[in-house]
Amino acid sequence: MVTLITSTEELIEQRKNHPLEIGFVPTMGNLHAGHISLLEEALTQFKTVYFSIFVNPKQFGPNEDFNRYPRTLENDLKLIEQSTSKFPNSEVIVYSPKNPEEVFPVGKTFTLEVLGLSSVIEGKQRPGHFQGVATVVWRLFELIKPKKAYFGLKDYQQYLVIKQMIQDLASPIEIIGMPIVREAEGLALSSRNQYLTPDQKKDALHFYSTLQKISNLLDGKKNNLKIVQDFINHELNNPAWNYLEMRDADSLSDDLSNSQKITILGVYQQGTTRLLDNMQVELS
Numbered sequence: 082m083v084t085l086i087t088s089t090e091e092l093i094e095q096r097k098n099h100p101l102e103i104g105f106v107p108t109m110g111n112l113h114a115g116h117i118s119l120l121e122e123a124l125t126q127f128k129t130v131y132f133s134i135f136v137n138p139k140q141f142g143p144n145e146d147f148n149r150y151p152r153t154l155e156n157d158l159k160l161i162e163q164s165t166s167k168f169p170n171s172e173v174i175v176y177s178p179k180n181p182e183e184v185f186p187v188g189k190t191f192t193l194e195v196l197g198l199s200s201v202i203e204g205k206q207r208p209g210h211f212q213g214v215a216t217v218v219w220r221l222f223e224l225i226k227p228k229k230a231y232f233g234l235k236d237y238q239q240y241l242v243i244k245q246m247i248q249d250l251a252s253p254i255e256i257i258g259m260p261i262v263r264e265a266e267g268l269a270l271s272s273r274n275q276y277l278t279p280d281q282k283k284d285a286l287h288f289y290s291t292l293q294k295i296s297n298l299l300d301g302k303k304n305n306l307k308i309v310q311d312f313i314n315h316e317l318n319n320p321a322w323n324y325l326e327m328r329d330a331d332s333l334s335d336d337l338s339n340s341q342k343i344t345i346l347g348v349y350q351q352g353t354t355r356l357l358d359n360m361q362v363e364l365s
């Protein structure tokens with residue numbers, strides 16, 4: 082069963098009716114198989130799953146795509162229904178606030194920032210972005226009080242920021258990171274892919290093939306880091322890269338000397354569309 086809730090008052094009321102242990106999937110809607118993989122994982126673990134659909138103004142910069150971000154609630158609900166029906170006796174509560182004030186009441190201001198992790202790489206390119214993410218996720222956690230919350234590794238830095246937030250605030254919520262869902266040729270699914278022209282979409286395949294190439298060149302060996310860095314430096318001559326970097330997979334430090342796992346993080350730009358992807362590689 083799927084229930085749609087559009088006000089915070091109803092959400093609080095609804096939450097009172099449920100047993101303590103629920104799963105939670107926060108999204109901005111315009112759902113695709115990546116989002117649905119989070120929902121279905123949550124449904125395998127919990128009878129009741131809360132699923133939020135909220136285009137959070139706080140995580141968009143002044144020149145970003147907040148106004149044109151695709152809002153497709155009707156279709157999103159159909160996809161949620163389809164998934165939920167595969168799990169007999171399960172219930173999904175969709176919280177899609179009718180306006181941002183439901184989430185951030187006027188006059189009540191607070192901002193949450195995870196220092197350090199929020200200001201590097203993607204955070205450097207999008208000042209304020211991770212504050213917006215941490216603030217909305219914490220607010221939703223407070224309202225929904227989940228046992229576990231599900232995030233995609235597609236937004237790897239976001240996943241680390243949320244995990245750090247939970248640790249620093251000594252919250253018992255468990256953060257589950259789910260694998261990136263890709264199209265057959267490798268492009269990571271994203272609501273922003275629909276902004277791409279057919280030519281841009283074709284060129285975007287270069288992103289995944291570059292991540293794979295780096296992973297193959299590394300071959301899990303620390304000794305190969307130098308060769309790979311040379312390859313990345315050469316690759317960066319392609320102006321489509323906003324950035325392409327190797328970082329420690331836990332701390333995002335650029336000092337890899339003690340790293341056991343690294344992450345390769347990039348943004349490949351097509352027109353005004355920033356495509357974000359990453360890959361993790363264990364080192365020996």
Ligand code: AMP
Nearest residue numbers: 108109110115232233235236261262270
């Ligand atoms: P968004 O609606 O873009 O804010 O994403 C909501 C959640 O879905 C986040 O935890 C994302 O990391 C996750 N997500 C988005 N795209 C994918 C994907 N291709 N594979 C797995 N998870 C994804």
